[in-house]
Amino acid sequence: MKKNVFILCSMIISGLIFFSACQDLSVEQQFTGTPNLPLEVADYESIQFPAHFSFGIGVDSLFDNGFFPNIINSGSQLNPPVTDHGATLGRVLFYDTQLSINNSVSCATCHDQSKAFADGITGSVGFAGKITPRNSMALVNPSMNNNLFWDSRVQSLPQLILEPIQNHIEMGMEDLNVLTKKLAATDYYPDLFAKAYGDKQVTKIRIADAVSQFLGAMKSVDSKFDKGVQNNFTNFTAMERLGFNIFHSEKNQCASCHNGSNFSAPDFPGGEYGGGGDSFTIDNEGNIIDFNGNGEGRAGTTNIGLDLVAKDEGRGNGNFRIPSLRNIGLTAPYMHDGRFTTLAEVVEHYNSGVQAHPNLDDKFKNQDGTIKRLNLTSVEKQALVAFLHTLTDESLITDERFSNPFTK
Numbered sequence: 001m002k003k004n005v006f007i008l009c010s011m012i013i014s015g016l017i018f019f020s021a022c023q024d025l026s027v028e029q030q031f032t033g034t035p036n037l038p039l040e041v042a043d044y045e046s047i048q049f050p051a052h053f054s055f056g057i058g059v060d061s062l063f064d065n066g067f068f069p070n071i072i073n074s075g076s077q078l079n080p081p082v083t084d085h086g087a088t089l090g091r092v093l094f095y096d097t098q099l100s101i102n103n104s105v106s107c108a109t110c111h112d113q114s115k116a117f118a119d120g121i122t123g124s125v126g127f128a129g130k131i132t133p134r135n136s137m138a139l140v141n142p143s144m145n146n147n148l149f150w151d152s153r154v155q156s157l158p159q160l161i162l163e164p165i166q167n168h169i170e171m172g173m174e175d176l177n178v179l180t181k182k183l184a185a186t187d188y189y190p191d192l193f194a195k196a197y198g199d200k201q202v203t204k205i206r207i208a209d210a211v212s213q214f215l216g217a218m219k220s221v222d223s224k225f226d227k228g229v230q231n232n233f234t235n236f237t238a239m240e241r242l243g244f245n246i247f248h249s250e251k252n253q254c255a256s257c258h259n260g261s262n263f264s265a266p267d268f269p270g271g272e273y274g275g276g277g278d279s280f281t282i283d284n285e286g287n288i289i290d291f292n293g294n295g296e297g298r299a300g301t302t303n304i305g306l307d308l309v310a311k312d313e314g315r316g317n318g319n320f321r322i323p324s325l326r327n328i329g330l331t332a333p334y335m336h337d338g339r340f341t342t343l344a345e346v347v348e349h350y351n352s353g354v355q356a357h358p359n360l361d362d363k364f365k366n367q368d369g370t371i372k373r374l375n376l377t378s379v380e381k382q383a384l385v386a387f388l389h390t391l392t393d394e395s396l397i398t399d400e401r402f403s404n405p406f407t408k
């Protein structure tokens, strides 16, 4: 009898231990890494967008008029200018799992350099094993976007960076004072902060600034398409040329949404997809103040008829960000929920799969309101996919300046 009680008790106790070992994922994992940085600081400042970078003819003047405050080679009010030491600090932070509450997840967990900073899975896995509701986004020329996230809810990088760190699924570091103390206690961060900002103070505003600089330096400008711009596309195969023409044709409309040399649609006042322009300022504490965002306007989003009834409404009415198609060959699975595994499936969606959602973009409708079918031949579909692959920049994904500096 006594023995049975003992066995029962030990079963309960070991069950509890087992249970808590599985459950308590917030227990800190030991962090032992140190960043291995080049002796001479790496050059980030001179990475620039080439002249052909624009959002298409006629739109360029908007840059000059300041409608895109955070874009193109300079820094601005919203995105900070890139310095070599600032971006270096940003690189270390980006790859550091100490930014998560239990030292298990870094930005790079869900933004992997070899996949153009996407992660190759439908929903990403956060610090406690929970899955994000949306597909991780590739980081493609992020300083060119003034409409970030799948629902364009954020306008600039510094405004975005602290979100995943605090997010209850992603990194779980709700109290940023815990983070600043943790980083200040390491033997390398104080020096890295001093090099970037003149003194050793670790603050959340500096964390957001440095990671923004690192992302701002990430410029994907060396694809087959970019080389083609220089040589009148003589480097393209016949299929790629055919795909280029299909993409840019009046009938198929791809380029009317995935616009210009970044193949994206930023938010600008008066534009077809514009009008979400929220403004804000950040105080010394890193808090967002004067945010006048009211969620109105489309901010470069639209509804492409993925579903009759959308499960995720995105910015509202099933509208989602028109993403850049640069590096699209590396960033499967596709769409906000990662529903398509291949580019051929994406093309088939546009060709024959568009659903009659009440808010469907007019570009997918005939004059009588019925849904337009592209009726592409199988060769045309293959050509379109071949063209999309010309947007892949192989140098970004192997550039050491954007790689993991931590040695195990």
Ligand code: HEC
Residues within 6 Å of the ligand: 094, 099, 105, 106, 107, 108, 109, 110, 111, 124, 125, 126, 127, 132, 134, 135, 136, 137, 138, 139, 140, 142, 145, 147, 148, 149, 150, 151, 160, 161, 164, 165, 169, 170, 171, 211, 215
């Ligand atoms: C657990 C996975 C996960 C982690 C960790 C994570 N992200 Fe993300 N990231 C995502 C997902 C998912 C989205 C899309 C979210 C949405 O649209 O609501 C995203 C979107 C973004 C975007 C928007 C890109 C665009 O073009 O709009 C940026 C920038 C970004 N993340 C940077 C970071 C940084 C910097 C960190 C580290 C501080 C980080 N992420 C950590 C999963 C993650």
Ligand code: HEC
Residues within 6 Å of the ligand: 247, 252, 253, 254, 255, 256, 257, 258, 301, 302, 303, 304, 306, 320, 321, 322, 323, 325, 328, 331, 333, 334, 335, 336, 337, 343, 346, 347, 350, 361, 363, 384
């Ligand atoms: C009316 C605007 C519009 C048109 C026209 C359009 N797209 Fe898109 N595209 C979008 C939006 C919006 C998304 C994101 C939708 C989502 O995730 O819910 C998207 C997503 C994509 C994606 C996946 C991107 C990713 O990161 O997952 C690819 C690839 C793509 N489009 C290619 C094309 C091609 C090829 C054409 C022409 C046949 C085309 N698009 C026409 C608006 C458009």
